[in-house]
Amino acid sequence: MVAARASRTRSRAACWSAYIALLPMVLTVLGAYVGTMLWTARVSVSSARIFPTGDFVGIGQYERLFRNARWLLSLENLAVYGVLFIAGSLVLGFLLAVFIDQKVMGEGTLRTVFLYPYAMSFVATGLVWQWILNPELGIQRVARQLGFEDFTFGWIVDQDKALYTIVLATVWQASGLVMALLLSGLRGIDDELWKAARIDGIPVWRVYINIVLPLLWPALSTALILLFALVVKLFDAVVAMTQGGPGTATEVPAKFIMDYLFGRANIGLASAASIVLLTTVVAIVAPLYYARARAVQRGLK
Amino acid sequence: MNDASRRTRAIAAAVLAAACAGTRAAPPVPSATAPLKATVSHWWTSGGESAAIRQFADAFNAAGGQWIDQAVAGAEQSRASTINRIVGGNAPVAAQFNTSRQFRDIVDQGLLNNVDEVAARGNWDRILPQTIIDVIRINGHYYAAPVDIHMPAWFFYSKKAFAQAKIKDEPRTWEEFIAALDKLKAAGLIPLAFGGQVWQEKIVFDAVFAQLGGPELFLKIYRDRDVKAVASPAFRNVLVAFRQLRAYTDPGAPGRNWNDATALVVSNRAGVQIMGDWAKGEFSAAGQVAGRDFGCFPGFGPKAPYIVAGDAFVFPKTAKPNVVRAQKLLATVMTAPGPQAAFSARKGSIPIRPDVDLSQLDMCARMGIAIMQDKSRQLPNAEMLVEPDLNGALQDVLTNYWNRKQTPEQAQAAFAQAMKDNTW
Numbered sequence: 240m241v242a243a244r245a246s247r248t249r250s251r252a253a254c255w256s257a258y259i260a261l262l263p264m265v266l267t268v269l270g271a272y273v274g275t276m277l278w279t280a281r282v283s284v285s286s287a288r289i290f291p292t293g294d295f296v297g298i299g300q301y302e303r304l305f306r307n308a309r310w311l312l313s314l315e316n317l318a319v320y321g322v323l324f325i326a327g328s329l330v331l332g333f334l335l336a337v338f339i340d341q342k343v344m345g346e347g348t349l350r351t352v353f354l355y356p357y358a359m360s361f362v363a364t365g366l367v368w369q370w371i372l373n374p375e376l377g378i379q380r381v382a383r384q385l386g387f388e389d390f391t392f393g394w395i396v397d398q399d400k401a402l403y404t405i406v407l408a409t410v411w412q413a414s415g416l417v418m419a420l421l422l423s424g425l426r427g428i429d430d431e432l433w434k435a436a437r438i439d440g441i442p443v444w445r446v447y448i449n450i451v452l453p454l455l456w457p458a459l460s461t462a463l464i465l466l467f468a469l470v471v472k473l474f475d476a477v478v479a480m481t482q483g484g485p486g487t488a489t490e491v492p493a494k495f496i497m498d499y500l501f502g503r504a505n506i507g508l509a510s511a512a513s514i515v516l517l518t519t520v521v522a523i524v525a526p527l528y529y530a531r532a533r534a535v536q537r538g539l540k
Numbered sequence: 541m542n543d544a545s546r547r548t549r550a551i552a553a554a555v556l557a558a559a560c561a562g563t564r565a566a567p568p569v570p571s572a573t574a575p576l577k578a579t580v581s582h583w584w585t586s587g588g589e590s591a592a593i594r595q596f597a598d599a600f601n602a603a604g605g606q607w608i609d610q611a612v613a614g615a616e617q618s619r620a621s622t623i624n625r626i627v628g629g630n631a632p633v634a635a636q637f638n639t640s641r642q643f644r645d646i647v648d649q650g651l652l653n654n655v656d657e658v659a660a661r662g663n664w665d666r667i668l669p670q671t672i673i674d675v676i677r678i679n680g681h682y683y684a685a686p687v688d689i690h691m692p693a694w695f696f697y698s699k700k701a702f703a704q705a706k707i708k709d710e711p712r713t714w715e716e717f718i719a720a721l722d723k724l725k726a727a728g729l730i731p732l733a734f735g736g737q738v739w740q741e742k743i744v745f746d747a748v749f750a751q752l753g754g755p756e757l758f759l760k761i762y763r764d765r766d767v768k769a770v771a772s773p774a775f776r777n778v779l780v781a782f783r784q785l786r787a788y789t790d791p792g793a794p795g796r797n798w799n800d801a802t803a804l805v806v807s808n809r810a811g812v813q814i815m816g817d818w819a820k821g822e823f824s825a826a827g828q829v830a831g832r833d834f835g836c837f838p839g840f841g842p843k844a845p846y847i848v849a850g851d852a853f854v855f856p857k858t859a860k861p862n863v864v865r866a867q868k869l870l871a872t873v874m875t876a877p878g879p880q881a882a883f884s885a886r887k888g889s890i891p892i893r894p895d896v897d898l899s900q901l902d903m904c905a906r907m908g909i910a911i912m913q914d915k916s917r918q919l920p921n922a923e924m925l926v927e928p929d930l931n932g933a934l935q936d937v938l939t940n941y942w943n944r945k946q947t948p949e950q951a952q953a954a955f956a957q958a959m960k961d962n963t964w
Contacts, residue, residue, distance in 0.1 A: 288645050288927075288929070289645035289646065290645060290646075290649055291627075303961055306961060307933075308940075308954070373792055373795075374791050374792060375790065375791065375792030376792070396791055396792070396795070398943055398944060481794075482737055482738070483738070484736060484737065484794055484795050484939070485794035485795065485943045486942065486944055487940055487943075488943070498932060499929065499932070501617070502932060503928045503931070503933075504642065504645065504927070504928040504929060505928070505929040508929070
């Protein structure tokens with residue numbers, strides 16, 4: 240009885256010290272994140288151009304924003320890109336993880352190779368991708384020099400296909416991350432399960448689809464959230480590979496915001512765009528996050 | 541104007557410039573009167589550019605100042621850092637902007653010191669081109685010291701490529717220009733070296749606009765925001781002519797940097813490039829000489845309009861007497877004939893005043909100075925006439941028209957809409 244009370248006081252004390260230790264972080268979050276968010280929301284309803292101003296123009300900036308053809312195109316591009324990029328990275332990452340999980344030789348080396356792209360800045364590798372895909376310098380030229388005279392691969396200079404080249408390059412970059420996450424999930428699956436499935440004569444691919452994938456949900460949802468964050472902040476890949484071109488074919492919201500914030504000196508419009516983007520992200524990620532938390536909780540019980 | 545592309549090639553040089561800045565910031569030998577310290581923020585970080593700005597720094601130091609260099613790679617980044625520092629109360633003593641409406645807001649907010657005294661002493665009213673005075677004199681006060689004139693739409697051509705295509709003379713009309721491009725194409729060359737980036741497309745468009753539409757229409761649309769002029773057949777012709785050039789570019793053009801496009805002309809693989817006079821740096825880096833290996837003309841015929849753009853330094857507001865003195869000294873030094881000649885020779889631009897020693901300048905620069913004598917040929921750059929956000933929105937319209945299968949009428953409508961949407 241006495242011992243129990245003592246331990247409760249001790250744990251309460253530990254609790255308080257934890258709160259005190261967290262205080263700087265809480266203040267940082269409030270100041271740096273919530274504060275700037277509120278500030279951005281305030282600027283987005285002003286007529287601010289190069290400097291923040293205090294006037295109030297209502298939803299004027301938002302109206303302008305949604306009349307702006309480039310903004311609408313950017314949102315559309317982001318949606319198409321997001322679906323393809325997330326699907327591509329998940330499928331490729333999962334296949335890589337399964338492949339490595341087969342106890343292949345040189346696993347460490349392969350893991351490094353697959354994860355390596357993620358460790359590199361895309362500003363650097365994007366330039367290489369730009370060369371590889373450029374019809375005058377890259378794959379097309381090499382193929383033609385090898386004797387395939389009619390070979391054409393000019394996606395990056397094609398209005399309708401340039402966006403897919405960015406999907407291609409960023410999937411290359413991000414699937415290693417998915418692989419690492421899913422691999423740790425795969426390693427956590429009990430061997431007994433595999434043995435049982437083998438005794439029952441279930442084909443391997445069915446085990447992966449029906450048993451392993453559902454068990455991987457926590458790792459998968461983590462990967463999903465990380466990939467989603469990459470989609471929303473997509474900027475450097477576009478700038479390095481196409482600069483939003485040809486024309487406006489690969490424009491994305493983050494680039495729109497950066498352009499209007501700095502080059503075009505219109506922070507009112509840029510702030511409105513940021514708020515729209517933030518709202519969209521919250522609307523999509525919140526349910527996903529909630530579902531993941533629920534699943535983890537259920538797993539613990 | 542030439543911002544985006546310069547950024548990439550400037551990064552390496554930035555490191556170098558930063559190193560130079562470090563040594564320059566070292567405390568000088570103590571003297572009876574302490575030197576006037578001046579932090580100068582600018583984006584000139586490539587080899588030729590930092591050599592050019594060093595001319596100003598040396599002249600300033602010789603005149604009793606102490607130049608503290610603050611180069612930021614990339615024009616946008618540099619301007620953003622200047623504005624942040626003004627807002628944050630730690631403004632540089634002087635900061636670079638383009639000679640344009642980029643700093644108009646800062647003036648309207650009352651955050652700049654004027655340099656009227658220097659302007660009066662230096663007789664700016666009389667020696668500066670009117671196009672420049674129009675953007676730096678606001679409500680009767682001079683708020684910036686112009687340091688150079690860049691003409692963003694020169695036609696540079698490879699003499700070897702022209703010889704190979706059997707083109708005898710420089711084209712004097714649009715029709716002759718198209719005929720020359722056809723000959724280049726027939727000779728198996730890339731007729732037009734083109735960089736498919738938004739700002740480069742805008743430069744080529746403005747070149748076509750000025751040459752074909754004429755200064756009157758140019759000003760009517762950019763300065764007066766005349767929507768009727770946008771809908772006119774004359775403007776439609778400009779759009780058609782601009783789009784016509786697309787057939788003379790190569791498939792590798794989209795996304796290409798301006799200097800890579802220049803390299804095509806330098807290596808005689810392409811015939812012509814329409815680009816600002818900073819392209820001369822690429823030619824001279826390859827050991828080529830204007831008039832011998834490559835030619836330059838600013839437009840068609842002896843009366844072609846000459847587009848005026850350039851750079852200027854502004855002086856953030858302060859009441860500290862020493863800083864104000866440093867600002868005045870900077871404005872005086874930067875616009876003085878000696879440093880002007882030394883600067884322009886390295887920058888590839890032309891001086892803001894005609895009374896300088898021209899011996900260091902190349903053929904194209906001398907041609908430009910001669911043209912500037914004729915006031916009727918001077919035409920302000922679009923960025924001097926429209927705000928940065930409208931300029932950007934117009935770039936979006938033009939790049940869509942260039943890259944998508946849009947009709948000129950669609951482009952006219954989008955152009956007018958952008959002008960409506962971006963006017964407050």
